[in-house]
Amino acid sequence: MVIYSLTLIQALRTAGHIVMLTGAGVSKESGIPTFREAQTGLWAQYDPTELATPQAFRRNPQLVWEWYQWRRSLVANADPNPGHFAIAQMETLIPAFTLITQNVDGLHQRAGSIQVIELHGSIQRTKCFEEETIVETWIEDGQIPPHCPHCGGLLRPDVVWFGENLPQEAIEAAYIAAETADVFFSVGTSGLVEPAASFPHIAHSRGALLVEVNPTETPLTVLADFVLTGASGEILPPLIEQTWPQKGAAR
Ligand code: OAD
Numbered sequence: 001m002v003i004y005s006l007t008l009i010q011a012l013r014t015a016g017h018i019v020m021l022t023g024a025g026v027s028k029e030s031g032i033p034t035f036r037e038a039q040t041g042l043w044a045q046y047d048p049t050e051l052a053t054p055q056a057f058r059r060n061p062q063l064v065w066e067w068y069q070w071r072r073s074l075v076a077n078a079d080p081n082p083g084h085f086a087i088a089q090m091e092t093l094i095p096a097f098t099l100i101t102q103n104v105d106g107l108h109q110r111a112g113s114i115q116v117i118e119l120h121g122s123i124q125r126t127k128c129f130e131e132e133t134i135v136e137t138w139i140e141d142g143q144i145p146p147h148c149p150h151c152g153g154l155l156r157p158d159v160v161w162f163g164e165n166l167p168q169e170a171i172e173a174a175y176i177a178a179e180t181a182d183v184f185f186s187v188g189t190s191g192l193v194e195p196a197a198s199f200p201h202i203a204h205s206r207g208a209l210l211v212e213v214n215p216t217e218t219p220l221t222v223l224a225d226f227v228l229t230g231a232s233g234e235i236l237p238p239l240i241e242q243t244w245p246q247k248g249a250a251r
């Protein structure tokens with residue numbers, strides 16, 4: 001088993017506020033493909049960065065809706081993995097813990113995380129493309145995508161697409177968290193998409209200890225104080241066990 005640095009363990013034990021930014025890599029061990037890796041099966045021919053745009057939806061709403069239906073079914077058939085559970089457990093062990101996720105799959109919440117800042121929305125929610133209001137129910141009459149029961153506009157997932165603004169409240173909460181972190185974790189994210197990519201830099205410039213968990217290098221690796229190389233489901237549970245041996249039994 002990996003033995004983690006005592007300096008890191010001490011920093012975690014004494015931290016008042018730990019902030020964790022997660023990306024698609026955290027859900028990889030649950031069988032959800034990360035955003036930038038090749039899609040599989042029917043969807044192998046499409047580039048996700050070209051499907052997740054308002055332009056793509058305007059051009060071919062059926063294709064984009066069906067792609068999200070496929071992603072929803074992947075998530076519905078997946079379970080949170082030990083990385084998700086370890087993160088949920090950390091929330092209970094630290095005076096203040098803020099989880100900021102770029103993931104739209106809801107697996108953090110299913111693992112038990114309570115306070116989750118969802119920067120990129122959620123595929124579990126649906127909204128009207130025209131009015132942007134959340135829609136809970138609609139009539140399934142075979143139309144794909146279905147239509148908004150209020151205005152008749154097309155329905156779409158409540159996720160942030162390329163070129164769209166992030167939810168203001170989520171961004172503000174994430175900035176405040178980054179500015180006040182004692183330790184900032186960047187877990188399973190390639191760190192390529194703004195504004196999430198800036199949060200570790202903000203935290204670091206305010207004196208936070210920076211920890212990266214990722215099997216591969218990212219643009220953040222050179223800046224990180226601790227680089228924990230590997231899958232989050234393998235790195236985080238023993239880190240918690242070693243930091244809080246009385247309380248931190250891995251699930
Ligand atoms: P990416 O697909 O860009 O990156 C996934 C990261 O996870 C990579 O750095 C992998 O090395 C790492 N990884 C793979 N397996 C892992 C594992 N088992 N444990 C930990 N890390 C692992 O996904 P994101 O960084 O989340 O935004 O992408 C950010 C955003 O870009 C997404 O939310 C999406 C996309 O554009 C929007 O759709 C707005």
